[in-house]
Amino acid sequence: MSDIIEARGLVKRYGEVTALDGLDLTVPEGTVLGLLGPNGAGKTTAVRILTTLLRPDEGRAVVAGIDVTRDPQGVRSRIGLSGQYAAVDEHLTGFENLDMVGRLYGLGRARSRARARQLLERFSLAEAGDRPSKTYSGGMRRRLDLAAALVAEPPVLVLDEPTTGLDVRARQEMWDVIRELVGGGATLLLTTQYLEEADQLADDIIVIDRGRAIAHGTADDLKSQVGGERVELVLRDATDSRAAFAALATVATSEVQRSESGRTMGARVDSGQHALAQVLRQLEEARVEVVDIGLRRPTLDDVFLELTGHVAEEHEQTDERELVGTKEGS
Amino acid sequence: MTATLTRPETPRRSTTPASVLSDSWVIAKRNLIKIKRVPEILVFILISPIMFVLLFAYVFGGAISVSGSPEGYREFLIGGIFAQTVVFGSTFTGAGLAEDMQKGIIDRFRSLPMSRAAVLIGRTASDVVYNVLTLIIMALTGLLVGWRIRNSAIDALAGFALLLVFAYAFSWVMAYVGLLVPSVEVINNASFIVIMPMTFISNAFVPLETFPTPLRVFAEWNPVSTVTQAARELFGNTSPAAVTSDPWSLQNPVLYTLIWTVVIVAVFAPLSIARFRRTSA
Structure with a gap:
């Protein structure tokens, strides 16, 4: 070619x-x-x-x-x-x-x-x-x-x-x-x-x-280039935060990031499928209820942020969000 | 449909006089379609010359007398109004170009294997159509207020042709100005600075005898004066008394005007084309 x-x-x-x-x-x-x-x-x-x-x-x-x-x-x-x-x-x-x-x-x-x-x-x-x-x-x-x-x-x-x-x-x-x-x-x-x-x-x-x-x-x-997959989860109840954090930490290859409320957290993992299964097992044993859990691959947004240190076109993105918001609202 | 999409050998265009002409025609046609789609432009373009004829004939006409009567002034005036209006009309060329330059369409033209000059040649050519319409309307209005063609039809046509040729040349001046200014809004003021002195320091509205010497000399060699003089002569609107000690320019107004026309085009067409090539919108 x-x-x-x-x-x-x-x-x-x-x-x-x-x-x-x-x-x-x-x-x-x-x-x-x-x-x-x-x-x-x-x-x-x-x-x-x-x-x-x-x-x-x-x-x-x-x-x-x-x-x-x-x-x-x-x-x-x-x-x-x-x-x-x-x-x-x-x-x-x-x-x-x-x-x-x-x-x-x-x-x-x-x-x-x-x-x-x-x-x-x-x-x-x-x-x-x-x-x-x-x-x-x-x-x-x-x-x-x-x-x-x-x-x-x-x-x-x-x-x-x-x-x-x-x-x-x-x-x-x-x-x-x-x-x-x-x-x-x-x-x-x-x-x-x-x-x-x-x-x-x-x-x-x-x-x-x-x-x-x-x-x-x-x-x-x-x-x-930005790194492999991440396991991310959202808890039903913030009181489970500590247990979930511990479960995630066993598979994480990066620091576990946790939201302020403690309900949402995520971490980089190596082999996604196994890591996810392991986290699920541990959550099960600790009787922690999640509303959402899954593997997420980095988006090009993450790539861009990582490479440039700044977010691509913040204005445009805001506009888009607003647009989607209005659509849903109407 | 994919069958018809088989790629033909990509046309390799080289710029020949024929391709320049054909591209210019495509551009001129595009400009003329705008008249059809936005008829308001035409209305205003045609109203202003009518206004000019009436204003000068009745407002100034009473105050200025040529050959001893207001009718004489009207007769004298029309040639001047014609010249002034077609010169003013060239602003339209500049404005049209300045407007194009601000729009995405100019990038389209630049990215095509077309003649660069065609964008400008097409523009100046389509503006001749405006001037033809303007002259027709003004002539009709003139006839209504008492102007008469006192020469043969051939002479009169030559008079109109000379006005058009001069206007064409002048539209290259304004094309250049249109490429220099940053926006359409500026063009009207910019052209005013050029056009007002040129049309007013001339014999278009008043006989030159009253001018102070420096202005009179400028006016005598001003091509607006000579195109006016030529039009008056060809329409048969000159009073025999007025011709006295005129300089060569006013003695040979047709020739002198044509020389100016050639010089203006020879200077401003290459200048504009070079400018157009250089500017990147």
Whole structure:
């Protein structure tokens, strides 16, 4: 498998600020690379360099065999970009948008039109296709934007935060669409600040923070980097706290962490299944009642926290929680 | 459907004059669709020239007399109003571009294997349509207030054509300004600074005889004066008495205006295109 995107030592500075500080990345053909990081980590700068919108101060990037600084026009005819902000013309209809992009890729009139209709169909926009895109929902606009990136069937797709700002349902729909593309063998560079999104869609993940790659691997690799499984439990009655703590301590490979109330606790363990069975046995013998107990694998959130020392996108997460909260409340 | 998705050889686009033209047409078409979708823009664009004609004809018209009568002033005035309005219209080019630059669509264009210049050529080209509409409306309004074309239809058409060509050149100036300003809100003020002196220190509204010497010299060589003068001559609106000791520019207004037009495009088109290539939104 050859690398269809290859970047070495990308550096970009804006005055005092170093947006990219020697970023390396490779994307083998037919795979999905997730570039994961918080706002301001340098994801968008990297994407802009790889899609010829920005010249790096240092470093070299080759996309589909072409150097991005030497032959940007050559790169442009081989990539499809779907940006963070849906780059569609709000006054044009969905069809007109796609047709315009097709013509600008150099497709002939007939082919461009046929392709536009085909993509509208594929992205469930056929009905809305002749309405100005101003009337579209956020999710529809993103789908249209993604469709625009696919007009010329480019060998490389770059999606810059494709679901940022979408509600939960629209995000899910977007994921389905992207999964389908991936299933069809597309090569994809995807940036995201959602750990779950990288986990769901990417074969390979690069965690980026302050312009540098700080970790690289599959979602599983990254999770095991943080440590193995944890046993976590919630007690019915806080008075059992001491007994449960003791039970957990017999299998723990880390300090047992306990909540203030003493009802919730957890610890890292080595072989999860055995550890869980042993804890259960001991709790049984001590007649401790639990409302919940189980094995938990670390999430990419844990990975991120461990690697960067700060939580990814606190604001976004708060928003999400609020959103879920309102949904449940209504 | 997967059958139709077999990958064609990715088109490798090289920029040829034909591809620049075709890309520019695609962009111009996109700009024109906006007129169709937001007709309010058109309404305002067309109302302001009507207002100009009426305001100047009736507010200033009474106070200024040319060839001894208010009717004479109206006749004199219309050419000036035409010139002023098409020059003002170029602000629209700058505003449209400044607006595009703030939106995601410009990143889409930049990431496509299209001609960079086409974004600007398409923009200036679509604005010619606005100017055509504006001129038609103004001419009709002018006819209502007593303006008459006293030359042949061919001359008159040449007069309109010259106004359009000059306006086209000027829209490249504003395209450049539109790329310099950080937001659409700034463009109106920025263009005012350029356009107000150019249109007012000219013979568009008043005869030059009353100007103090430095202003008069500026006005005599100001292309807004010469395009106005050319329009008046081609419409047959000049009074024989007025032509006295004019400098070369006003003696040969058509030629002089065309020279300016070429120079403006030759300077501002490359400047704007270079600026557009450099800026990263």
